[in-house]
Amino acid sequence: EVQLVQSGAEVKKPGESLKISCQGSGYEFSTHWIAWVRQLPGKGLEWMGIIYPGDSDSRYSPTFEGQVTFSADKSINTVYLQWSSLKASDTAIYYCARRVGTSTAYNWFDPWGQGTLVTVSS
Amino acid sequence: QSVLTQPPSVSGAPGQRVTISCTGSRSNIGANYDVHWYQQVPGTAPKLLIYSHTNRPSGVPDRFSGSKSGTSASLAITGLQAEDEGDYYCQSYDSTLSGWLFGGGTKVTVL
Numbered sequence: 001e002v003q004l005v006q007s008g009a010e011v012k013k014p015g016e017s018l019k020i021s022c023q024g025s026g027y028e029f030s031t032h033w034i035a036w037v038r039q040l041p042g043k044g045l046e047w048m049g050i051i052y053p054g055d056s057d058s059r060y061s062p063t064f065e066g067q068v069t070f071s072a073d074k075s076i077n078t079v080y081l082q083w084s085s086l087k088a089s090d091t092a093i094y095y096c097a098r099r100v101g102t103s104t105a106y107n108w109f110d111p112w113g114q115g116t117l118v119t120v121s122s
Numbered sequence: 123q124s125v126l127t128q129p130p131s132v133s134g135a136p137g138q139r140v141t142i143s144c145t146g147s148r149s150n151i152g153a154n155y156d157v158h159w160y161q162q163v164p165g166t167a168p169k170l171l172i173y174s175h176t177n178r179p180s181g182v183p184d185r186f187s188g189s190k191s192g193t194s195a196s197l198a199i200t201g202l203q204a205e206d207e208g209d210y211y212c213q214s215y216d217s218t219l220s221g222w223l224f225g226g227g228t229k230v231t232v233l
Contacts (some may be wrong), residue, residue, distance in 0.1 A: 044209075110171070
């Protein structure tokens with residue numbers, strides 16, 4: 001079974017750093033792009049960017065460029081989403097999802113991780 | 123700004139048919155990029171419902187169907203059931219963003 005499993009919920013203070021993870025199994029992890037998606041409380045889905053675990057090539061949505069960093073460790077089938085200085089406005093659920101499809105024009109996301117709730121509060 | 127526009131909510135009685143629209147532009151749906159749909163039951167992660175306009179992954183009931191015309195796409199749910207309540211999102215690639223867009227989401231309520 002193809003699945004993505006994310007790390008557990010986090011509670012942090014503004015200004016703190018954080019790294020959350022997403023581990024894949026059931027397929028060739030290093031050859032499929034992984035997307036990160038944010039869901040603010042009570043809101044919709046926002047594409048943050050995407051990373052290729054094979055070589056850590058990353059693309060960021062303009063909204064998130066410079067605000068977060070993606071990384072990968074293909075030896076343990078894991079990608080990471082990292083903040084160097086959290087803000088209260090980063091409070092959200094963060095999902096990872098595998099990109100499927102051979103061409104950009106036809107890509108969809110499946111499966112999704114269960115989500116990681118990040119709460120930033122003083 | 124690149125957006126995919128969905129109605130905030132739709133509702134219907136059990137057994138009825140409801141449709142959800144997803145309106146884009148020439149930089150996404152109108153550029154012939156595929157449209158995909160996701161279902162998010164409250165408290166859970168999104169799940170792929172329809173890919174490439176009309177295709178259902180294994181396990182998705184045939185009550186769900188998708189279509190596309192011009193710069194818009196639609197998701198139809200026939201024979202509405204209580205378990206269909208949740209939020210539904212469309213998604214497509216956008217050439218201006220050079221990335222992927224999600225619609226704002228539509229909340230489906232079964233009356």
